[in-house]
Amino acid sequence: xxxxxxxxxxxxxxxxxxxxxxxxxxxxxxxxxxxxxxxxxxxxxxxxxxxxxxxxxxxxxxxxxxxxxxxxxxxxxxxxxxxxxxxxxxxxxxxxxxxxxxxxxxxxxxxxxxxxxxxxxxxxxxxxxxxxxxxxxxxxxxxxxxxxxxxxxxxxxxxxxxxxxxxxxxxxxxxxxxxxxxxxxxxxxxxxxxxxxxxxxxxxxxxxxxxxxxxxxxxxxxxxxxxxxxxxxxxxxxxxxxxxxxxxxxxxxxxxxxxxxxxxxxxxxxxx
Amino acid sequence: xxxxxxxxxxxxxxxxxxxxxxxxxxxxxxxxxxxxxxxxxxxxxxxxxxxxxxxxxxxxxxxxxxxxxxxxxxxxxxxxxxxxxxxxxxxxxxxxxxxxxxxxxxxxxxxxxxxxxxxxxxxxxxxxxxxxxxxxxxxxxxxxxxxxxxxxxxxxxxxxxxxxxxxxxxxxxxxxxxxxxxxxxxxxxxxxxxxxxxxxxxxxxxxxxxxxxxxxxxxxxxxxxxxxxxxxxxxxxxxxxxxxxxxxxxxxxxxxxxxxxxxxxxxxxxxxxxxxxxxxxxxxxxxxxxxxxxxxxxxxxxxxxxxxxxxxxxxxxxxxxxxxxxxxxxxxx
Numbered sequence: 001x002x003x004x005x006x007x008x009x010x011x012x013x014x015x016x017x018x019x020x021x022x023x024x025x026x027x028x029x030x031x032x033x034x035x036x037x038x039x040x041x042x043x044x045x046x047x048x049x050x051x052x053x054x055x056x057x058x059x060x061x062x063x064x065x066x067x068x069x070x071x072x073x074x075x076x077x078x079x080x081x082x083x084x085x086x087x088x089x090x091x092x093x094x095x096x097x098x099x100x101x102x103x104x105x106x107x108x109x110x111x112x113x114x115x116x117x118x119x120x121x122x123x124x125x126x127x128x129x130x131x132x133x134x135x136x137x138x139x140x141x142x143x144x145x146x147x148x149x150x151x152x153x154x155x156x157x158x159x160x161x162x163x164x165x166x167x168x169x170x171x172x173x174x175x176x177x178x179x180x181x182x183x184x185x186x187x188x189x190x191x192x193x194x195x196x197x198x199x200x201x202x203x204x205x206x207x208x209x210x211x212x213x214x215x216x217x218x219x220x221x222x223x224x225x226x227x228x229x230x231x232x233x234x235x236x237x238x239x240x241x242x243x244x245x246x247x248x249x250x251x252x253x254x255x256x257x258x259x260x261x262x263x264x265x266x267x268x269x270x271x272x
Numbered sequence: 273x274x275x276x277x278x279x280x281x282x283x284x285x286x287x288x289x290x291x292x293x294x295x296x297x298x299x300x301x302x303x304x305x306x307x308x309x310x311x312x313x314x315x316x317x318x319x320x321x322x323x324x325x326x327x328x329x330x331x332x333x334x335x336x337x338x339x340x341x342x343x344x345x346x347x348x349x350x351x352x353x354x355x356x357x358x359x360x361x362x363x364x365x366x367x368x369x370x371x372x373x374x375x376x377x378x379x380x381x382x383x384x385x386x387x388x389x390x391x392x393x394x395x396x397x398x399x400x401x402x403x404x405x406x407x408x409x410x411x412x413x414x415x416x417x418x419x420x421x422x423x424x425x426x427x428x429x430x431x432x433x434x435x436x437x438x439x440x441x442x443x444x445x446x447x448x449x450x451x452x453x454x455x456x457x458x459x460x461x462x463x464x465x466x467x468x469x470x471x472x473x474x475x476x477x478x479x480x481x482x483x484x485x486x487x488x489x490x491x492x493x494x495x496x497x498x499x500x501x502x503x504x505x506x507x508x509x510x511x512x513x514x515x516x517x518x519x520x521x522x523x524x525x526x527x528x529x530x531x532x533x534x535x536x537x538x539x540x541x542x543x544x545x546x547x548x549x550x551x552x553x554x555x556x557x558x559x560x561x562x563x564x565x566x567x568x569x570x571x572x573x574x575x576x577x578x579x580x581x582x583x584x585x586x587x588x589x590x591x592x593x594x595x596x597x598x599x600x601x602x603x604x605x
Binding site for chain 2: 007008088
């Protein structure tokens with residue numbers, strides 16, 4: 001009998017990092033090492049079988065572990081947020097197409113993230129910084145509702161800005177008494193910074209309302225749809241293009257996505 | 273052709289059922305469907321059974337794996353169904369074509385669904401050629417021939433007092449070589465007679481539908497739908513499923529079960545977003561999925577014209593009327 005692609009393997013939460021009041025990053029390890037090496041932007045199904053199973057982007061990886069940065073939103077994620085290190089989880093994957101590395105190599109990269117939307121971008125940013133000479137200038141524009149809601153604080157404040165030829169611009173919707181940085185929505189900050197589209201690929205992920213206005217801003221700044229990359233969310237159950245629900249037109253987000261260029265999205269029904 | 277006196281069918285099926293399960297059309301629980309043959313069973317040949325044979329490959333509920341949880345521990349327990357050989361005896365050409373579409377869904381595009389395959393690859397299809405159209409049939413609209421099926425192992429013909437049998441595959445030929453088997457004789461397949469009650473004009477499909485997604489025709493089309501999901505459960509091509517858990521203390525199992533794109537929580541995400549929030553989007557997705565998205569993805573329509581959804585929809589939301597209304601709009605655009 002061939003291997004059942006819906007069967008997870010058991011992993012263990014080795015480390016938990018509290019990113020924000022409602023986002024935690026989980027490092028998951030496996031007996032015998034990582035079961036697979038995901039490409040940046042790929043996904044995996046994570047389960048507490050008695051509670052449920054959900055599709056999450058793999059926000060980074062190490063030699064021995066996979067990382068998932070998960071916002072508390074429903075039953076499964078609430079249970080994961082209650083979990084302590086040592087908790088075992090089911091993992092299956094990798095799923096999805098990942099970011100288009102071929103399109104990005106040799107180009108300047110502009111990452112635009114909002115809230116937990118930095119999680120999938122992080123896998124790509126980490127990859128680019130590890131293969132620094134394959135890519136040109138890297139600019140990261142990232143925003144969250146408040147300073148407390150910024151994820152990956154160590155990386156965005158202390159590490160990435162010090163990488164070669166890398167620029168990080170942070171904004172928050174609403175500051176607090178200690179916030180010295182920029183205040184304003186991501187799309188407005190993007191227009192203010194006005195990065196030149198020449199030789200550039202932009203990769204954006206965030207809440208739908210942010211993506212909507214970011215795409216409008218990029219259009220105004222004359223970025224070509226072929227060079228605008230984004231990721232989509234849909235409810236998923238199987239992850240392998242069989243269970244039906246994540247279709248957008250004739251494309252399945254789990255198989256053909258979650259990463260699409262704006263040019264590809266313009267050819268699909270706008271039902272996402 | 274091989275022929276068998278109809279009175280000999282039980283002994284033929286009995287011989288066939290040695291070492292296999294033979295599914296036959298019969299009345300069961302107030303429904304007509306395919307059930308395991310056993311001596312004395314009354315077979316149902318009048319119309320195509322209400323419940324299609326898709327449940328034999330893709331059961332309404334099916335365990336995927338078991339698990340044990342104790343404290344922080346988790347053990348995943350894979351399950352091998354160990355399927356024995358099976359024969360579906362007397363399915364119609366439309367359902368055979370639907371099986372071919374399900375094969376494309378479950379066995380192609382990057383992943384093979386092993387649970388589907390273990391049932392499918394051990395199953396032979398004995399396909400009954402139709403002699404007349406049923407009350408809501410339109411298989412010919414999709415280019416299907418109601419008297420044959422390419423993926424049959426054996427074709428079955430109603431010759432009046434006898435059954436005619438013609439092998440299509442080597443495995444089908446083996447089925448004929450039973451001691452109680454039919455005998456070879458010159459006989460002609462019966463003529464198909466009668467006009468089809470329904471028709472879908474497919475000339476504009478699927479490309480003509482591409483600009484139709486935002487058309488106002490959907491604002492009216494969906495209104496009478498109750499969202500009951502009967503159409504999707506009876507459809508031999510609808511393949512959507514959910515995956516859920518059944519817990520008993522420290523152990524349980526994950527299972528899949530049929531789901532329906534007509535249900536409001538089908539695409540509802542944990543954060544509350546729903547890309548298909550009303551019946552309009554759901555109805556549109558169901559019909560476009562069958563008439564546009566499946567042809568684009570698999571090169572085949574997601575409908576075989578069996579008419580089950582037409583007969584059983586409580587508000588008569590008829591796919592042939594929908595498709596033909598879309599055709600009108602496309603033609604007048």
